[in-house]
Amino acid sequence: MTTFTDPYASSQETTEGRVYSxxxxxxxxxxxxxxxxxxxxxxLNMGPQHPSTHGVLRLILELEGETVTxxxxxxxxxxxxxxxxxxxxxxxxxVTFVTRMDYLSPIFNETAYCLGVEKLLGITxxxxxRATVIRVMMMEFNRISSHMVALGTGALELGALSPMIFAFRxxxxxxxVFEMISGLRMNMAYVRPGGVAQDLPQGALxxxxxxxxxxxxxxxxxxxxxxxxxxxxxxxQGIGYLDxxxxxxxxxxxxxxxxxxxxxxxxxxxxxxxxxDYQFDIPTTDTCDVYGRFLIRMQELEQSxxxxxxxxxxxxxxxxxxxxxxxxKIAWPSQLSIGxxxxxxxxxxxxxxxxxxxxxxIHHFKLVTEGFRVPAGQVYTSIESPRxxxxxxxxxxxxTRPYRVHFRDPSFNNLxxxxxxxxxxxxxxxxxxxxxxxxxxxxxxx
Amino acid sequence: xxKNGMFGASGSGDTxxxxxxxxxxTVIGSTERPFGSYFDQVADDLERAYPLFSDAxxxxxxxxxxxxxxxxxxxxxxxxxxxxxQLKFEMxxxxxxxHYPDESGRELHAVYSLLSITRNQRLRLEVSVSDKDxxxxxxxxxxxxxNWHERETYDMFGIIFDNHPxxxxxxxxxxxxxxxxxxxxxxxxxxxxxxGATIPAPSQRRSYK
Numbered sequence: 001m002t003t004f005t006d007p008y009a010s011s012q013e014t015t016e017g018r019v020y021s022x023x024x025x026x027x028x029x030x031x032x033x034x035x036x037x038x039x040x041x042x043x044l045n046m047g048p049q050h051p052s053t054h055g056v057l058r059l060i061l062e063l064e065g066e067t068v069t070x071x072x073x074x075x076x077x078x079x080x081x082x083x084x085x086x087x088x089x090x091x092x093x094x095v096t097f098v099t100r101m102d103y104l105s106p107i108f109n110e111t112a113y114c115l116g117v118e119k120l121l122g123i124t125x126x127x128x129x130r131a132t133v134i135r136v137m138m139m140e141f142n143r144i145s146s147h148m149v150a151l152g153t154g155a156l157e158l159g160a161l162s163p164m165i166f167a168f169r170x171x172x173x174x175x176x177v178f179e180m181i182s183g184l185r186m187n188m189a190y191v192r193p194g195g196v197a198q199d200l201p202q203g204a205l206x207x208x209x210x211x212x213x214x215x216x217x218x219x220x221x222x223x224x225x226x227x228x229x230x231x232x233x234x235x236x237q238g239i240g241y242l243d244x245x246x247x248x249x250x251x252x253x254x255x256x257x258x259x260x261x262x263x264x265x266x267x268x269x270x271x272x273x274x275x276x277d278y279q280f281d282i283p284t285t286d287t288c289d290v291y292g293r294f295l296i297r298m299q300e301l302e303q304s305x306x307x308x309x310x311x312x313x314x315x316x317x318x319x320x321x322x323x324x325x326x327x328x329k330i331a332w333p334s335q336l337s338i339g340x341x342x343x344x345x346x347x348x349x350x351x352x353x354x355x356x357x358x359x360x361x362i363h364h365f366k367l368v369t370e371g372f373r374v375p376a377g378q379v380y381t382s383i384e385s386p387r388x389x390x391x392x393x394x395x396x397x398x399x400t401r402p403y404r405v406h407f408r409d410p411s412f413n414n415l416x417x418x419x420x421x422x423x424x425x426x427x428x429x430x431x432x433x434x435x436x437x438x439x440x441x442x443x444x445x446x
Numbered sequence: 447x448x449k450n451g452m453f454g455a456s457g458s459g460d461t462x463x464x465x466x467x468x469x470x471x472t473v474i475g476s477t478e479r480p481f482g483s484y485f486d487q488v489a490d491d492l493e494r495a496y497p498l499f500s501d502a503x504x505x506x507x508x509x510x511x512x513x514x515x516x517x518x519x520x521x522x523x524x525x526x527x528x529x530x531x532q533l534k535f536e537m538x539x540x541x542x543x544x545h546y547p548d549e550s551g552r553e554l555h556a557v558y559s560l561l562s563i564t565r566n567q568r569l570r571l572e573v574s575v576s577d578k579d580x581x582x583x584x585x586x587x588x589x590x591x592x593n594w595h596e597r598e599t600y601d602m603f604g605i606i607f608d609n610h611p612x613x614x615x616x617x618x619x620x621x622x623x624x625x626x627x628x629x630x631x632x633x634x635x636x637x638x639x640x641x642g643a644t645i646p647a648p649s650q651r652r653s654y655k
Contacts, residue, residue, distance in 0.1 A: 076617040083602075084626055088633055088648070119510055248536040248563070251591030262563070269566055377509050380559050380570060382539070391559060393542040404627075408540035408559070408595075416594050445617055 040064055044427075048077045054153070054434060055441030059418070066426050071419040075412075078445040086405040090371025091117050092332065094402060096189040101407055102443030103186060104149055107142040108385040109407070109443075110191035111135050115272060116381040116394040117193040120374050123325055129314075130321040131195035132273050137208075137311035138181070138190065139273075139383075140304040144215065145174040146386040147297045147304075151222060154294060154435035158235045163225045170218050173211050180204060183338040193372075195324035198336045205312050212305050212312075219301050226294065236291035240421040240433030243288050250420065251413050254388025255300075256437060259293045261286035266384040273383075278307050290436040297386075297438075330372050333364040371400040378404075387411050387438055409443040476505030476516075484567055485513040488533065495532040496525060514570040522573055523583045526558075529571075530588055534564040538585060541595035543603035545628045553577040554605050558585070558592075575605065584610035602627035 011020045011033060018037070020030055034042070047058040058074030082101055086094040098113045099106040118124045152167025175185040181200055182190040190197050226232050242252070244260040257264055263282040267275040283299035285292030324331040334349030353361040376398040382391040388410030395404035414437045421433040480486050485508055492515075493499040502521035507514040517525055529535040539559040546553055552574035560569045573582055584607035585592045596607040597616040604625040607613055615622060624631055635647035 076615075076619070079617040081626065084631075084633065122510070249590045251537050251539055251589065264563055269563075270568075378514075378544075378557075379510050379512060380568070389539060389561075391539055393540075393557060393559070395544055404542075404544045406540075406542040408542070412594065412598075413540065413591060416591060 041069075046430075048074065054157075054439055057415075057434070057439065057441055057444075059430065059434070061422075061427065061430065063427060066428075068422050068425055068427055068430060071422045071430070073415055073418050075415065075441070075444050078441045080442075080446065082446050083405050083407065086402050088401065090400050091193055091374055091402060092371055094405060095192055096187075098405070098407065099187045099189050100442065101446050102385070102387070102390075102409055102411060102440045104146045104440050105142050105385050105387070105390075105443075106187050107135075107138045107191060108383060108390055110189065111139060111273070112381055112383045112385075112390050112392045112407075113394075113405070114191050114193050115383065116379050116392040117374065119379045119381055120377060120394060120396050121193070121330065121372075122375070123194065123327065123330065126325045126327065127195055128321050128323060128325070129274075130199075130318040131323040133311050133314045133318065134181075134196050134200065134323060135191055136273050136275065136278070137308055137315070138178075138196075140307045140311070141174050141177055143304045143386045144301055145171045145178075147301055148174070150297055150386070150435075150438040151226070151294060154432075154438070155226060155232070157431050157435050158232070160225070160229075160232065163222050166218070166221045166225065170215055170222075173215060177208060177211055180207060192324075192332060194327070194330050194332070195322070197332070198338070199323045200315070201338065205315060208308065208312055212308055216302070216305055219298075223298060227298070233291065235428075235432055236289065236294065236436075237287070238289050238291075239425065239429045240290045240293075240436050241288050242417055242421050246417070246420055250417050252388065252417055254384075254386070254410055254414065255293045255296045256414055256417065257388065258282065258284045258296050259286075260288050266382060266389060270382075272381070278310050280306050290432045293436040300386075328363070329367075333360070333367055373398060373400055374402075382408075385410055387440070387443075388414060407443075407446060409446065411437075411439040411441070411443040412446075415439045415444055475507075477508040481506065481508045481513065483508075483511065483513075484565075488513065488567065488569060491533050492525075492528065496528050498524075512568070512570060514572055516572050516574070519573045519575060519582050522571070523585065523588070526571070526585050526588045529560060529569070533562065535560040535562040535567075535569060536564065537561040538589035538592050538595075541585075541592055541599050543599040543605060543627065545603055545630075547629050549574070551576045554580050554603055556582050556599055556605055580604055581606050581608050583608050584613075586610055601625065604628065 011018055011030065020034065022030060042063045044061045044063055045058065046061060047053040048056040053059060056077035058077065060072040060074060061068050062070035082097045086097050089097065094113060095110050098109045101109050118127060148167040148171040152164040155163035178188060179185050181204060182188040182197065242256065244262055247257045247260055253264065261284055263284050265282045268282055280303045283296045283303065285295055334346050336344060337346040353364050374396040376396050378393065378395040380391060380393050382389050389408070390410055391408035393404070393406040393408065394402060397403040417437065418434060422430045481489065489506065496502065498521065502518055502525055504516040504518060507516065537560065539561050542557045544555040544557060546555065553576060555572055555574045558571040560571065575582055582605055584596055586596065593611070594616060596610055597613060599605050600607060600613050601615045601618050602625055614620065618626065633649040635649055637647050638645045
């Protein structure tokens with residue numbers, strides 16, 4: 001057997017057998033070498049740096065020819081210790097951490113966390129309606145931006161470039177709305193315990209109306225590109241099969257569960273943030289496959305737009321209502337404001353605490369540095385994120401800092417189904433199946 | 447449980463008085479019937495389906511509209527099976543851990559969130575074990591989805607789930623020493639030097655101690 005000098009494809013002998021490394025370029029020499037070996041079984045390491053594994057996911061595949069006989073996931077490459085870090089900051093600062101977990105759905109992380117803190121404080125019903133409606137609107141916008149990435153990258157991984165271009169074009173529009181409202185395009189830390197960081201800026205509702213109209217029009221482009229596209233259908237129909245029994249034993253929620261025909265959505269089943277007051281449908285399919293999951297995501301876009309429109313109508317009526325709880329011992333001392341360089345302290349507030357009122361300064365200092373105390377106990381709150389049930393387990397020991405923050409991230413749980421979906425299928429279908437789970441490694445590894 | 451100081455400052459030159467504060471918190475005791483909401487019904491159903499109920503359940507806590515059953519670890523597997531098969535709690539949403547170094551003999555807690563789609567109800571199971579004997583039966587056989595959650599709880603807290611099909615670290619590297627989410631594990635970090643000044647590692651900063 002010859003040795004190779006190809007920098008992109010080389011092989012070496014190890015105690016486990018011969019190991020081939022490929023990184024890109026022309027693999028002809030390597031393919032010839034593998035073809036010459038008698039062994040049919042190949043263990044393939046895909047990732048953690050691979051364009052179609054959705055981030056730093058490592059897939060360990062055992063192949064017989066092109067058939068996948070065993071699949072294992074290797075995760076942890078993006079572990080950042082956020083849960084540990086929150087124990088060393090106060091409850092409000094926790095928002096800035098948790099928003100960075102699942103970076104495609106920051107508003108959901110923040111809302112789930114804040115609902116938990118509010119439940120611990122016992123102020124769930126004191127949060128103003130305006131703050132709750134803004135949260136719902138932001139969450140639904142976030143669902144759209146997250147689904148746009150799922151659809152765009154999902155199509156890209158199967159070789160369709162155009163849907164990705166269109167999806168990211170729409171996503172940008174949603175991020176513009178986030179920027180207008182919160183000053184930031186992602187990781188906004190906008191939802192805070194007790195309400196939201198600031199009220200909507202002037203003219204926001206008009207801009208949101210316009211954006212909804214544009215999005216509704218443009219979503220048709222992607223639908224035309226994918227639904228009915230014969231290559232797309234062949235790559236996705238009947239692929240990544242997982243039925244209801246599989247979903248329940250594996251704890252799978254979200255679009256994967258709804259693709260089995262079960263209309264389980266926490267917004268309907270166990271409403272939070274007043275979702276029972278909105279008119280919307282839960283799209284389902286009964287195909288249990290990749291195609292069905294993408295179809296559900298596409299249909300959920302329209303449902304999110306419907307909810308946003310209802311939010312806008314509600315917000316018009318709630319003009320002038322505060323967006324933070326009235327309790328000054330919990331509410332952040334001032335509303336923030338957006339300057340040229342992003343979100344920051346309101347100048348009026350700084351004038352007050354620095355020049356006018358000593359008590360206001362003391363109050364501000366206490367609340368911002370030390371934070372508020374949260375009565376001891378534990379809670380579990382869950383919301384329907386774009387990927388399924390996002391649960392937060394919070395434990396307080398009565399102090400100003402969390403005792404334990406645990407995020408039950410839907411990506412983490414749902415990724416367990418990779419083996420069930422992929423084994424027995426072809427290697428190319430692994431990519432489709434993983435894309436249909438839509439895992440975000442920031443959420444998986446936390 | 448008690449906590450010293452406001453920022454955990456001790457032995458420093460802090461004269462603000464924050465360092466001398468001691469806060470004690472009471473641990474929530476068990477709840478007596480009626481539990482309210484659907485909780486009585488769940489307890490009744492479980493008692494009917496599992497005659498050893500009073501022996502298996504250490505205490506029932508209803509707090510902030512949530513039901514928690516504290517279960518003896520020897521009975522955990524049986525109770526879980528009955529909850530799944532007879533009470534229709536089809537899903538185990540996840541396993542979380544918590545470390546209470548002050549509760550001697552029951553330092554480590556494993557917390558299971560269960561969901562019943564049929565009943566549209568939730569339930570929490572909690573098991574506590576001691577630091578020295580941190581074994582809990584694995585529930586992978588009951589709900590396959592607890593597999594990774596148990597691995598994570600093992601990784602972060604060192605709770606050993608017996609009969610787990612492959613209890614290895616999942617988030618930390620395989621050869622990592624210690625269990626990071628335990629309270630005796632420091633926050634860590636490294637010193638940063640910037641323009642000649644040194645910023646201490648997070649776990650050395652007074653405000654994060």
